[in-house]
Amino acid sequence: FTPSLTTVALDHHELGRQSILLYSYLYKQSSLMSASVKLDCKIIVRETTLETQILQGFPYYLSPNIPSIDFYEDSEVNKIMQIEDFITRCDDLDFLILRGLFNEIPYSKLSETIYITENAIRYRVKRMLSWLSLETEECLLSTIEEYISPSAIDNAISIKSKQNHR
Secondary structure, eight states, rough: OOOOEEEEEEOOHHHHHHHHHHHHHHHTTTTTTOOOOOOEEEEETTTTTTTTTTTTTOOSSSTOOOOOGGGOOOHHHHHHHHHHHHHOOOOOHHHHHHHHHTTTOOHHHHHHHHHHHHHHHHHHHHHHHHHHOOOSHHHHHHHHHHHHOOHHHHHHHHHHHHTTTT
């Protein structure tokens, strides 16, 4: 081509490796819909952009000094994804139970309010604990509260209620 074209060089081997790692990760995390990975690339400046002011002084390698971040080993990211999976699994009753727990309503009163037995509440609380690999109701509430406010649970109940009445 005349003039010669400016191009971008990409490490296709690394692109393939990251694609497989990402696919494997998404396959194991059924609640995730998508994720992305950024790769370094090299801009090869040729005649088509040689005199463009935007590229003058622009580094030919993008992000060479940024340390590699292993997204899959980031404990905070994993915790957020675990909470996302938890929320996805919760149904209307689970949200009502969570609201009751946050409001410190005893199981006996809560069962009358949401029309299920105390044993059903206990079962559902144990199930929610297992989703987050926790042992106690207090741990459940504190873990959820790190990422979700009790008022957000009320909003979720309201939204689900409106969806069910359509």
